[in-house]
Amino acid sequence: MKIKQVLSIVMSAVMFLCFVACSGETGTIGPESEEPTVITTEEPSTAEEVTTEEMTTEEITTEAPDTTPETVYAGLDSGIVRDGTPKKYVCLCFDDATQQDLKIIEMCKKYNYYDVTFFISTGLYGVDWSKAVGVPHVRFTKKEVQSGIYDGFDLASHTLNHLPLDQYQNNVKKVKSELENDAKNIYKLTGIYPVVMAWPGGDPNVTRTLMKIAYENTSIRLGRGTTSTHKFDLPKEFLWLEPTAEISEATLFSDFQRFLDAECTEDMLFFCWGHGYELDIYNSYDKLEQFIKMIAEAEGVERVTVSEFYQLFKDEIPSYIEDPAD
Numbered sequence: 256m257k258i259k260q261v262l263s264i265v266m267s268a269v270m271f272l273c274f275v276a277c278s279g280e281t282g283t284i285g286p287e288s289e290e291p292t293v294i295t296t297e298e299p300s301t302a303e304e305v306t307t308e309e310m311t312t313e314e315i316t317t318e319a320p321d322t323t324p325e326t327v328y329a330g331l332d333s334g335i336v337r338d339g340t341p342k343k344y345v346c347l348c349f350d351d352a353t354q355q356d357l358k359i360i361e362m363c364k365k366y367n368y369y370d371v372t373f374f375i376s377t378g379l380y381g382v383d384w385s386k387a388v389g390v391p392h393v394r395f396t397k398k399e400v401q402s403g404i405y406d407g408f409d410l411a412s413h414t415l416n417h418l419p420l421d422q423y424q425n426n427v428k429k430v431k432s433e434l435e436n437d438a439k440n441i442y443k444l445t446g447i448y449p450v451v452m453a454w455p456g457g458d459p460n461v462t463r464t465l466m467k468i469a470y471e472n473t474s475i476r477l478g479r480g481t482t483s484t485h486k487f488d489l490p491k492e493f494l495w496l497e498p499t500a501e502i503s504e505a506t507l508f509s510d511f512q513r514f515l516d517a518e519c520t521e522d523m524l525f526f527c528w529g530h531g532y533e534l535d536i537y538n539s540y541d542k543l544e545q546f547i548k549m550i551a552e553a554e555g556v557e558r559v560t561v562s563e564f565y566q567l568f569k570d571e572i573p574s575y576i577e578d579p580a581d
């Protein structure tokens with residue numbers, strides 16, 4: 256089979272799997288008053304079609320340098336001092352680096368809210384999934400990202416190709432490649448080495464073995480899951496951090512109000528995540544702006560990026576707890 260044909264098959268399979276992963280991440284969420292748009296999918300491709308040998312072609316691997324003692328890691332400049340006083344921390348983040356992020360960034364800038372994390376897959380620059388998703392879903396090109404769209408914000412890893420990592424069947428080399436090559440690409444772009452990621456595909460594709468592989472073989476120290484807890488407890492383990500809320504959930508505002516009203520006797524976390532393309536699915540741009548304004552203007556909270564949150568608590572919260580069953 257010619258290389259072009261192989262690439263074409265691989266890319267079709269990748270696009271489908273990525274779409275499944277993304278749509279899976281949103282689960283059954285919906286806007287307050289209407290049913291979510293029905294998203295149809297094609298027949299699944301077989302796993303054999305998407306081998307990692309094919310994925311790691313020259314086009315999508317990186318020659319970025321490895322880290323050195325001088326490497327600057329993300330999240331070290333929050334300016335927050337933990338002095339023993341309990342605080343309420345807020346994280347907000349978005350996955351996939353699609354063009355809707357421009358509007359999100361515009362909203363954040365309007366309220367001078369820069370403590371926001373964007374998770375990017377640097378192996379998928381410019382990829383268009385709009386047809387499969389049913390709303391615009393176009394990732395930024397490399398040039399667009401290089402132009403400084405995310406300047407001032409936290410750019411973190413969503414793995415190189417966004418394939419659910421359990422598909423690599425615990426092949427350490429391949430999982431490491433997905434995480435570290437994405438991290439190196441981000442480092443090359445920003446001069447800051449990422450330490451956090453969002454698991455592609457979300458919770459259905461996360462395993463403790465994958466956490467262990469990431470912990471032992473990469474510089475990634477926090478992995479965000481996708482199941483809303485609606486609680487404000489700090490995570491027990493960073494490599495599978497479950498968020499408090501998702502941007503399209505009907506309970507978003509009431510959850511956040513509960514957080515604001517709660518008595519703060521120990522450190523608390525409100526962790527919210529979402530995708531830019533959901534704003535088109537649910538026509539919820541105004542709703543998101545209202546939420547961003549609410550966070551940006553909230554008193555008595557510490558707005559931090561996901562990387563900053565990790566750095567602030569890394570000495571107390573383990574990234575991964577070894578379990579004999581792992």
Ligand SMILES: [Zn+2]
Nearest residue numbers: 277350351455
């Ligand atoms: Zn994603």
